[in-house]
Amino acid sequence: MPDPAAVAQAAAILCDGGLVAFPTETVYGLGADALDPKAVARIFAVKQRPADNPLIVHLADAGRLDALAVTTPCARRLAARWWPGPLTVVLRARPHVPSVTTAGLDSVAVRVPAHPVAHALLRAANLPVAAPSANRSGRPSPTTAQHVLADLGDAVDLILDGGRCLHGVESTVVDARGDRPIVLREGALSREQLDAVPGRAGGSASPGTRHRHYAPACRVLPVPIGEACERAETLRRSGAQVGLVAAVGGGTPPGVLDLGRFADAAGLAALLYDAFRRGEAAGCEVIVVESVAEEGIGRAVMDRLRRAAIR
Numbered sequence: 001m002p003d004p005a006a007v008a009q010a011a012a013i014l015c016d017g018g019l020v021a022f023p024t025e026t027v028y029g030l031g032a033d034a035l036d037p038k039a040v041a042r043i044f045a046v047k048q049r050p051a052d053n054p055l056i057v058h059l060a061d062a063g064r065l066d067a068l069a070v071t072t073p074c075a076r077r078l079a080a081r082w083w084p085g086p087l088t089v090v091l092r093a094r095p096h097v098p099s100v101t102t103a104g105l106d107s108v109a110v111r112v113p114a115h116p117v118a119h120a121l122l123r124a125a126n127l128p129v130a131a132p133s134a135n136r137s138g139r140p141s142p143t144t145a146q147h148v149l150a151d152l153g154d155a156v157d158l159i160l161d162g163g164r165c166l167h168g169v170e171s172t173v174v175d176a177r178g179d180r181p182i183v184l185r186e187g188a189l190s191r192e193q194l195d196a197v198p199g200r201a202g203g204s205a206s207p208g209t210r211h212r213h214y215a216p217a218c219r220v221l222p223v224p225i226g227e228a229c230e231r232a233e234t235l236r237r238s239g240a241q242v243g244l245v246a247a248v249g250g251g252t253p254p255g256v257l258d259l260g261r262f263a264d265a266a267g268l269a270a271l272l273y274d275a276f277r278r279g280e281a282a283g284c285e286v287i288v289v290e291s292v293a294e295e296g297i298g299r300a301v302m303d304r305l306r307r308a309a310i311r
């Protein structure tokens, strides 16, 4: 739950053009006043984020959407059903939204987070807050305040510590300009839940899904369901430092570092980025991760896993 004094301090920093990292139900965000181009430019500098990758603007409630974007019946329907929550809608931007925030596009991505600390901060600052995930560009998204500190340290004016994030995977980004939502980035809410259509590969995807992403310094190796323990053992025998993230069940081979066990895709989402960072810190050369079925949140998890595996 939010600490009123900390939230007030954080809100004052945002109003003053500063940077505040804060928890959401998906991952931690690195926030700045979305309408202040200088403040937003600092986000890009601190993250070393490519300037062609637009930011998500966070609002305290759906009532503020109209001031930023041209709403559609589709967006209103989605907002009524899923906000506050891990859904981002892309709409036509109002002209006063700075181009640094939208990366020069004529659209803007908006979401209303459900985390009580994020909500309290947005209410107190009374601003639309641009916030990408609070990691250095290309790294795994932070799911704890410690992850933010490790990546960004003193470059952030304040970090609000809200403990571990619930979902552990980012929001689902959909294009809501048409009649039916089109998925631009898979996320915590599934296509099935949103009754959304998949985006065409390439063309319509979010700019941010083009690059290698979500990756620790060491190699990530996704393996088919049921093969993780065996693969980890083989790699270990060949002399590698091996970390393992697998479904509950099988034992951990001797000499292999157990980085976490999951019961289902939501469980893997919740521990994956933290496991990447712990494996990296422990000196693993390779982290073997057991796959999950590509349905529901499993689609987002497998998307992140594949992107982290690109060398």
Ligand code: TXA
Binding pocket: 024, 026, 027, 028, 029, 030, 053, 054, 055, 056, 086, 088, 090, 102, 105, 107, 108, 109, 111, 131, 132, 133, 134, 169, 170, 171, 172, 173, 184, 185, 205, 206, 207, 208, 209
């Ligand atoms: O869960 C989340 O979405 C977290 C929390 C902090 O809200 N934020 C997050 O932001 O993951 P970021 O910047 O790491 O990812 C935003 C994604 C990128 O893939 C970006 O390209 C896409 O949203 N995006 C932003 N604006 C867009 C737009 N106008 N059109 C298409 N995609 C957009």
Ligand code: MG
Binding pocket: 132, 133, 141
């Ligand atoms: Mg990100």
